[in-house]
Amino acid sequence: MQNCPAIVAVGRTKFGEHYGKEPEKLIEEAWLGASRECGIERKDLQACYISDYFLPITNKLGLEEGFLSELTELHVPMEVTRSFSAALKTACHAIQAGIYDTVLVGGIEKMTDRWDKIRDDLMLLEDPWSYYAGGTPEVNHELMLRAYIKKYGIKGENLEKLNVALAQIAVKNHVNATKNPNAQYQRSITVEQVIKARKSSRKSLGLFDFAPISDGASALILTSSKKAKKTVNNPIYVLSITSATDYLDYPAREDLTHFTATKLAMKKALQTSMVNPAGLQLLELYDQSTVMEMISLEDLGLCQEGTAWKHIYESCQNLQGYYEINGKKIFTNTNGGLKADGNPLGATGGAQIFEVVKQLQGNAGERQLPSDIQPQYGCSLEIEGFGTKSYVSILGRNHS
């Protein structure tokens, strides 16, 4: 990437229920974290790119830029997008174009303030026709799982293994979250618990297969590579950030078993970053459900379509915390993923980038990958809606 943008600092709040806090308190906390880390102050910011998926609906708050301006006494250009990756992508373009050299990228969501209506909002925003037909935020995950099982003819013992594999995804993410002080659920769960929850809900996916609703904020400071080198000694470079789009309406899509948008975004991301996919070992996946994490492994090309469950099942027997696919160790959602870290929509992508940056810098503390694994780059996948948009970011310690 020409004029490669660099992340000089990341910050975030704990995800979870922040009943007592105004939305602006959360973004302030995330920003201060990043600011402290790199010494960049608000007066240094030339622009802000903020994401929130539906703050105007949950908190009746329009013109989010205004409250940021009040908070920071900044009058610089500010733009709002609906996902953190979208904000980061726009910010990267501005840096690459040479318009700015220091910008803030932030994300915020306050979902618990509207907990009683949140599932209606989520489904209506995901796809109105599915909502009108009686859909819930969970149904498409369950339908995709059924489509997958049918397409690949998984039955009998294999079907049981697939169900265990999906449970293992949640178990692994919860284990990772126990080492993440910012995670919403810092406790372990068992495969039996996941399966029991499915049985009691009488469905293929249960409570422990889905990410929660959360409040939280995340932020990062993005600079040009030139400025980055002067500011910190370990900047992380955005080697590529790409996206692709698909229909709102899941039933109308051609492929009901995979996310076309993810496949397209990944293809472009690899082309732009010129990263060898064989070296990808560190990934933050968008596990709104365990099914989404499984399918995403295939969509990103980490394994052959229809086989992810097998690899997960085989490699998760002793809770080693990684998937072994074709002899290669793949670490996904080391922060606990959306499942256990939390999923405040507009801020989620920021927490994913936060984790990749910390891992690449070697600052992930207890969560740091084993010392024999020193990845040069990491990848983050963020999805909007149910696969309506996919963003793939590839971050690296170095850039060419």
Next chain:
Amino acid sequence: MSSEPIERRVSYLGDRLKISRCTICGKEYFEVRDYCSNCGRKSYEKMALADLFFDKGTLELCTLVNEPTNKFTKLESYVYGVISFHNGKIRVPGRLTDQIIKDDKPLDLTSLEGKEVVPRFRRRYMVNKSDVIPTISLAFTFADEYYPHQEYKVIHPTKEYKLPGIVGYGVYSSSFRIQEGGIERAVPYIDEDSMTAAVESGKLALIHAGVDSACVGKVYVGSESNPYAVKPIASKVAQVLKLGKEDEDTQSVDAVDTEFACKAATSMFKDAAALVNYPNTDVEYTMVIGSDNSQAAPRGCPGGELDLFVGYGGAAFLFGKKDVIAEIEGWYSCTSDTPDFWRRDGEPFPMHGGRFTGDPAYFKHVRKAAVKLMDKLHLKPSDINYFVPHQPNPAFPTKVAKDIGFKEEQYKSALIVNKFGNTYSGCSPMGLAAVLDVAKPEELILVVSYGSGAGSDSYVLRTTSQLLEKRERQKMTVRYQAENPHIKYVDYTTYRRLKLGM
């Protein structure tokens, strides 16, 4: 909170499941589109509009919803999935309706996938009582259950009659029943009401008559349980059934609701027939629908005695002069101001004058209308093949028939109250339909309605030979619905819950 423009747009597309097809590449889209996304600009003005209203689909994938979003909570649990039409060329989301899913029984989703489903016209979801009622046809039932798939084919008429008459009809009732006191009564599913039954019965009448819906010039809907105090059911029927020629998003048709307790529909038979007989008119056909989710206060409350007999259903009749199945030989109506049953504005349930509803009300008017018409046409009870009285309960019609001098074989085919309950405005029309289902050509039918308040309409109809030809086109006969193996029986508590609706 609801938005009327959004509700209307969703209804406009969703009530009939409108689709667009590119005539260049054949790709199909749910909703109305001016362009094909494959063919781009060259497809402009080459998109064919169609809909899935009379189609059948396949349930491709499904899952259970038992924690619905807020607007669907009254449906409790339901199966939701992906439904494909036209061999998978078009796929839509949908929920299965008419299901009460028990928590203790295992649900085998795999056995449901691959089955054929039929779109049903239903309420979309719950709204506040003061809001516009949203509707949709993304509700489905299995084609091999109560409601079969029937093709709608327009058939060119072969014979023109001198006088107008009935050219087709349809009866709709739900698949739920309550069994009490030796009778069965139809119970709507929770997403049904008098409006959805009016549309469904009209749809069945179009299928039976084989009439082009664009040739229908006026629709009358009689009901005493319109969920709106102001806003016609008839406008919904006209739009959803595409009655009259379509001109942009309006229909060239007159539509009106009528109200006179249980005779709101039969009163309009003569008007509907007269209109098609008007010289130099382009009104080829008219439609009269009687439809009710018959209201009654809970048992033990004032007016609660009605709760023993109320049913749910609708019947639609098409009138015209071509391919008539029953000619109207004559009619008689009588009216008096007799307050035997009423519902004040804003009250949810009607009140009932107890024994006053018998002699001075029902018996007096029904007897007079029957006898006067037979006198007028110089007929004796023995000349009549079938007598169809209004049926508020099982005892009244039998008593009045005997009083007038009819034998059991003359009125038993018409007795539907034992199977569906009193369907108010739909009651004597459903009885008439039950007779037309079994009558032979050249037979005489005397139908006498009764509306509280009070009045009666009587008609003498003579069946034609075309009655038999058209009979094959209708699977949803009254008997089919009365004796259907897929009927689901509910208890009193469930009946009250379903009847109150969403």
